[in-house]
Amino acid sequence: MKKILVLGTGAQGSTVAQRMDEEPNVSQIICADADHKAVDELVKILKKASGAYVDADDIDSIIKAAEGVDLIVNALPIRFAPKVLEAAIAVKANYQDFAATDVLDSWWPKCVEMMYEDYGRRFKEIGKTAIIGTGSAPGMMCVAAKRSMTYLDTCDDILMMVYEGVEAKRFLPFWWSPFTALSDMTDPTFALKDGELVETEPHSLPVTRHFKGCQGPVTLVEHAHDETVYMGLNKDTHFKGAKNINFKYGGVGIDFSTPLYRAGLLSREEETYKGHTFIPFDVIVSHLPPAPKYHDEIKEILDEGLVKDEGAFVVEAVGMKDGKRVLVETYLYAPGCVESFERAGITGEMYLTGQCGSLFTKMFVNDEYTQKGLISSDMLTDEECGKYLDYAAQLDITLETEVKTL
Structure with a gap:
C-alpha cells in the first residue's frame, strides 16, 4: 500500500488526488498547498486524504509533509522543482513532475541535461525513480x-x-x-x-x-x-x-x-x-x-x-x-x-492533463516502472508505454x- 504526497492542489494535482483516491494500492494521500481553501475543498471530497499547508520555498516545510511517503507528485509551478527534488531525495521517495524546471541554467536544454545527469545519479543511488513531463503534453x-x-x-x-x-x-x-x-x-x-x-x-x-x-x-x-x-x-x-x-x-x-x-x-x-x-x-x-x-x-x-x-x-x-x-x-x-x-x-483541459498525469502516478503505485534514476516521459520502455496506453484506453x-x- 502506497502513501502519496500531492504537492499543489490546482487542476493537475487535484485530478491526480481524486484518481488515486480510487486506487486499491493507495492507503493515504496528503494534499498540500499554501492555499488553505484549495486544500480544504479537495480533502473534503476524498476518502483517503488529509491536508497539509506547505511553503514550497522552504525545503524543511516540504520534507515535513513528505516524511514516510512513497511518492511525491509535484504539481507546483516549475520554479519550485529543485526544492521538491531535494526533499524527495531527503525522504527517499519517488518523484513525479508535470514538466522540467528552467531555473538550473539560463539555457533550458542544459537544465534538462543537469536533471538527467545530477538528479538521475542521485535518485539511482537511493534506488528510486523520478519522472518529469507527465501530463498530456508533455506526457x-x-x-x-x-x-x-x-x-x-x-x-x-x-x-x-x-x-x-x-x-x-x-x-x-x-x-x-x-x-x-x-x-x-x-x-x-x-x-x-x-x-x-x-x-x-x-x-x-x-x-x-x-x-x-x-x-x-x-x-x-x-x-x-x-x-x-x-x-x-x-x-x-x-x-x-x-x-x-x-x-x-x-x-x-x-x-x-x-x-x-x-x-x-x-x-x-x-x-x-x-x-x-x-x-x-x-x-x-x-x-x-x-x-x-x-x-x-x-x-x-x-x-x-x-x-x-x-x-x-x-x-x-x-x-x-x-x-x-x-x-x-x-x-x-x-x-x-x-x-x-x-x-x-x-x-476537457483538466480531464486530459490531469487524467494523463494520474496514469503515470497509477504506474508508480502499481510498481510498473523498471528504471531507476531520473527520466522524462519520452524515455519509457516499449513495455511501459504499452501499459500506460492500456490504462489510458480505460478512460x-x-x-x-x-x-x-x-
Missing part, C-alpha cells in the same frame, strides 16, 4: 511520439501539434492559468534542426493542417514545450536518430496572444507612457478572467453554451521503413469539454495510428 505526447517509432527503422522528422479549439461564448481565452499560458506564449521555443537543439521564435514558422473532426483549416505556430528538448537530447537513444523535431500549438489561446506578442504587449520589461510606468505583461494578465476551476463555475459556462468544442492532438513522424519513406500519423482521441464535465465535473483516451507511404 501522453511523449508516449505517442515514442510509440510512433515502432513503425520506423530510422526517423528524420517529428512534428507534434496541439490544437485547442474549445471556445466559450463569454470572453475566456484560456482554460488554465492565464499567467502560465501567457508565460508559455513568450518563453523561448526550442526545436531540433539538423540534429542540433536551437532556439526558435515564439509564434513563428506556421503550418496549416486539416485535422479530423475539426471545422476548416487550423494554423499552428512554434510554442515553448518540453517535448522538443527531451526528445532532442534523446534523439539517438529513443528516437532513431531524428534530425528535426518541432512542437506547434494553435487555437483560441494562440489567436488571442499572437497579436499581443507581435505588438510587444507581452513584454516583461518596464515601459513608461504618458508618465506612467508599467509592465505590459502584467497589465494584460490583470485583465484576463481566471480559468474555471470549480464545478459550479464550469457548469455556468457550459450552460451558456460553447461556440466550439473541438481540438486535435497529433504526431507526424517521417522516416524509413523496409526501404520505403513513410509518414506515421498518430491521433489522440479523448473526451471533449462537455463530455469531460458530464463524466467528471471538470473541463477513453486512445491513439489511432496510420502509416502512409510517401
Whole structure:
C-alpha cells in the first residue's frame, strides 16, 4: 500500500488526488498547498486524504509533509522543482513532475541535461525513480511520439501539434492559468534542426493542417514545450536518430496572444507612457478572467453554451521503413469539454492533463516502472508505454495510428 504526497492542489494535482483516491494500492494521500481553501475543498471530497499547508520555498516545510511517503507528485509551478527534488531525495521517495524546471541554467536544454545527469545519479543511488513531463503534453505526447517509432527503422522528422479549439461564448481565452499560458506564449521555443537543439521564435514558422473532426483549416505556430528538448537530447537513444523535431500549438489561446506578442504587449520589461510606468505583461494578465476551476463555475459556462468544442492532438513522424519513406500519423482521441464535465465535473483541459498525469502516478503505485534514476516521459520502455496506453484506453483516451507511404 502506497502513501502519496500531492504537492499543489490546482487542476493537475487535484485530478491526480481524486484518481488515486480510487486506487486499491493507495492507503493515504496528503494534499498540500499554501492555499488553505484549495486544500480544504479537495480533502473534503476524498476518502483517503488529509491536508497539509506547505511553503514550497522552504525545503524543511516540504520534507515535513513528505516524511514516510512513497511518492511525491509535484504539481507546483516549475520554479519550485529543485526544492521538491531535494526533499524527495531527503525522504527517499519517488518523484513525479508535470514538466522540467528552467531555473538550473539560463539555457533550458542544459537544465534538462543537469536533471538527467545530477538528479538521475542521485535518485539511482537511493534506488528510486523520478519522472518529469507527465501530463498530456508533455506526457501522453511523449508516449505517442515514442510509440510512433515502432513503425520506423530510422526517423528524420517529428512534428507534434496541439490544437485547442474549445471556445466559450463569454470572453475566456484560456482554460488554465492565464499567467502560465501567457508565460508559455513568450518563453523561448526550442526545436531540433539538423540534429542540433536551437532556439526558435515564439509564434513563428506556421503550418496549416486539416485535422479530423475539426471545422476548416487550423494554423499552428512554434510554442515553448518540453517535448522538443527531451526528445532532442534523446534523439539517438529513443528516437532513431531524428534530425528535426518541432512542437506547434494553435487555437483560441494562440489567436488571442499572437497579436499581443507581435505588438510587444507581452513584454516583461518596464515601459513608461504618458508618465506612467508599467509592465505590459502584467497589465494584460490583470485583465484576463481566471480559468474555471470549480464545478459550479464550469457548469455556468457550459450552460451558456460553447461556440466550439473541438481540438486535435497529433504526431507526424517521417522516416524509413523496409526501404520505403513513410509518414506515421498518430491521433489522440479523448473526451471533449462537455463530455469531460458530464463524466467528471471538470473541463476537457483538466480531464486530459490531469487524467494523463494520474496514469503515470497509477504506474508508480502499481510498481510498473523498471528504471531507476531520473527520466522524462519520452524515455519509457516499449513495455511501459504499452501499459500506460492500456490504462489510458480505460478512460477513453486512445491513439489511432496510420502509416502512409510517401
